[in-house]
Amino acid sequence: MRYHRTDVVDRALRVLDEYGLADLTMRRLGTELGVQPSALYHHVANKQELLAAVADEVLARGPRRSPLAAWDARAEQICVELREAMLAYRDGAELVAAVRAFGLGARAPYDELTTALAGAGLDPDLVPVAVATLLHFVFGHTLDEQTQLQAASAGAVAEEPRETSDFALGLALVMAGIRQQVPAADGLRR
Amino acid sequence: MRYHRTDVVDRALRVLDEYGLADLTMRRLGTELGVQPSALYHHVANKQELLAAVADEVLARGPRRSPLAAWDARAEQICVELREAMLAYRDGAELVAAVRAFGLGARAPYDELTTALAGAGLDPDLVPVAVATLLHFVFGHTLDEQTQLQAASAGAVAEEPRETSDFALGLALVMAGIRQQVPAADGLRR
DNA sequence: ACCTGAACACCGTTCAAGT
DNA sequence: ACCTGAACACCGTTCAAGT
Numbered sequence: 001m002r003y004h005r006t007d008v009v010d011r012a013l014r015v016l017d018e019y020g021l022a023d024l025t026m027r028r029l030g031t032e033l034g035v036q037p038s039a040l041y042h043h044v045a046n047k048q049e050l051l052a053a054v055a056d057e058v059l060a061r062g063p064r065r066s067p068l069a070a071w072d073a074r075a076e077q078i079c080v081e082l083r084e085a086m087l088a089y090r091d092g093a094e095l096v097a098a099v100r101a102f103g104l105g106a107r108a109p110y111d112e113l114t115t116a117l118a119g120a121g122l123d124p125d126l127v128p129v130a131v132a133t134l135l136h137f138v139f140g141h142t143l144d145e146q147t148q149l150q151a152a153s154a155g156a157v158a159e160e161p162r163e164t165s166d167f168a169l170g171l172a173l174v175m176a177g178i179r180q181q182v183p184a185a186d187g188l189r190r
Numbered sequence: 191m192r193y194h195r196t197d198v199v200d201r202a203l204r205v206l207d208e209y210g211l212a213d214l215t216m217r218r219l220g221t222e223l224g225v226q227p228s229a230l231y232h233h234v235a236n237k238q239e240l241l242a243a244v245a246d247e248v249l250a251r252g253p254r255r256s257p258l259a260a261w262d263a264r265a266e267q268i269c270v271e272l273r274e275a276m277l278a279y280r281d282g283a284e285l286v287a288a289v290r291a292f293g294l295g296a297r298a299p300y301d302e303l304t305t306a307l308a309g310a311g312l313d314p315d316l317v318p319v320a321v322a323t324l325l326h327f328v329f330g331h332t333l334d335e336q337t338q339l340q341a342a343s344a345g346a347v348a349e350e351p352r353e354t355s356d357f358a359l360g361l362a363l364v365m366a367g368i369r370q371q372v373p374a375a376d377g378l379r380r
Numbered sequence: 381a382c383c384t385g386a387a388c389a390c391c392g393t394t395c396a397a398g399t
Numbered sequence: 400a401c402c403t404g405a406a407c408a409c410c411g412t413t414c415a416a417g418t
Contacts, residue, residue, distance in 0.1 A: 002382060026411060038413075039383050047411065094291075101284075101337060126359065132334070133327055133360045140326025147291060169316065170323040177367030192401060216392060228394075229402050237392065 001034060005043045008033070009053045013089070016054060021091035021098075026050075052104035055096045059085050059108055071120040072175060075113060079134055079171055082109045083142045090150070093142040100139070109135065121182050130178045137174050141167055191224060195233045198223070199243045203279070206244060211281035211288075214241075242294035245286045248279050249298055261310040262365060265303060269324055269361055272299045273332045280340070283332040290329070299325060311372050320368045327364050331357055 011033055016024050026047055030037035044050040062085020068074045086092035100106045113131045122130065145167070201223055206214050216237055220227035234240040252275020258264045276282035290296045303321045312320065335357070 025409090027409080035382095036384055037411080038385085041412070042382055101333065103337075129356055129359045130363065132331065132356070133363050136330025136334075136360075137323055137326050140330050141322065143291065144322070144326075147293075166319055166322070169319045170326075173320065173323050173367040173371065174364060175367070176370045177363040177365070180366045180370070181363065215390090217390080225401095226403055227392080228404085231393070232401055 003033060003035070003039075003043065005053075008040060008043045009050070009057060012050060012054045013057055016092075016095065017090045021094055024051075024054075048099075048102060048104060051095065052099045052106070055099040056105045056108075058089050058092050058096060059106060061085065062088065071116055072179060074116040075134065075178075076171060076175060078109060078112050078116060079138045080167075082138050083167060086142050087146060087149075091146070093139065093146045097139045097143055109138075117178075120178075122178070123181065126181055130181070133178075134171075134174055137170060141170055193223060193225070193233065195243075198230060198233045199240070199247060202240060202244045203247055206282075206285065207280045209280075211284055214244075216240075238289075238292060238294060241285060242289045242296070245289040246295045246298075248282050248286060249275050249296060251275065252278065261306055262369060264306040265324065265368075266361060266365060268299060268302050268306060269328045270357075272328050273357060276332050277336060277339075281336070283329065283336045287329045287333055299328075307368075310368075312368070313371065316371055320371070323368075324361075324364055327360060331360055 008029070012024060012029055015029055015032055019028070026040055027037045030040055033040075040050075044053070059082070063081050065077060065081065068077055086096055089095075096106050110131060113134055114127060117127050117130055118124075120127075198219070202214060202219055205219055205222055209218070216230055217227045219240075220230055223230075230240075234243070249272070253271050255267060255271065258267055276286055279285075286296050300321060303324060304317060307317050307320055308314075310317075
């Protein structure tokens with residue numbers, strides 16, 4: 001019963017998936033590991049750092065399809081993979097969004113999207129704007145979607161089905177706006 | 191020293207602006223009013239309801255310019271006003287986003303945008319998608335922006351200035367994507 | 381190196397009782 | 400109607416002390 005950092009992070013991920021983010025407390029995690037809460041501070045500096053590590057783990061365990069060549073198809077793919085990674089764990093979107101909000105970890109999607117959009121022929125000043133806009137859409141949509149999914153799964157009344165294809169539609173909307181900013185626009189693509 | 195609901199909500203808004211959302215607790219609010227925390231439960235059912243009322247107050251106190259005629263100019267205006275309303279109070283974006291996330295209040299921007307986009311000639315199935323996409327952008331951007339603004343104001347190092355015009359650029363990107371879905375598209379507008 | 385035990389300074393909420 | 404006082408069931412974090 002002597003743990004390492006990985007054990008703590010792994011267990012935290014399981015607690016997250018079983019009980020949700022609100023019940024992922026240092027005290028509960030301690031109990032789950034059969035250890036005093038204070039013992040956890042030997043493996044992580046504080047709760048925020050723990051959450052950042054768990055968020056990074058959620059993203060790392062997400063799907064990773066073979067990269068596509070076209071910049072716009074690649075950007076869409078990154079967004080789809082990000083959504084799927086967050087949906088795979090209970091409160092995954094809330095966790096990743098929270099960790100992002102307090103400025104720790106979860107930088108992978110940002111960097112990947114920047115790379116994908118850099119070779120698009122976009123005005124360089126527009127790249128960070130486009131990346132941020134895509135990420136705002138993905139986080140916002142997935143947060144809403146997961147809230148509704150979880151409410152429907154635990155809840156009493158059957159909610160409106162809420163098309164999954166809404167994600168694809170909204171993403172296409174944003175991508176269309178971005179494509180329009182590419183100077184050598186060769187008509188419409190899809 | 192006998193309070194009504196309005197007194198409690200008003201005081202909560204002041205506590206929010208002075209100390210931030212994290213310090214807006216029932217106990218602190220009680221102290222601020224010179225009253226036991228339990229007394230607050232006479233005016234609000236619980237903390238969530240209180241926060242919803244405060245969020246609605248933040249939005250209600252926001253600017254309201256005279257409505258524009260063109261559907262796209264109107265939609266942009268609603269987004270700009272929403273951002274300004276949230277930026278006017280400390281942690282305003284975090285509060286409104288949180289209240290929205292737990293399904294209470296703050297429905298005004300959604301309804302206004304739906305009205306604005308309804309007369310755009312958009313496929314009716316696309317209206318909720320476009321509204322959601324715009325709101326995800328506004329909340330996501332303003333959340334990030336306010337975090338950085340407040341970090342810079344209280345913080346040590348002077349951060350990158352982070353152009354305010356990024357909001358206009360991102361918003362234009364999303365609007366361009368939406369305009370493209372309008373059948374009778376009369377060339378480009380701006 | 382990893383953990384215990386106890387403490388500190390907090391939370392939201394309930395409820396009988398007072399005026 | 401509005402409020403007090405006390406309690407219940409929690410939080411994150413620190414720190415001396417143990418092995």
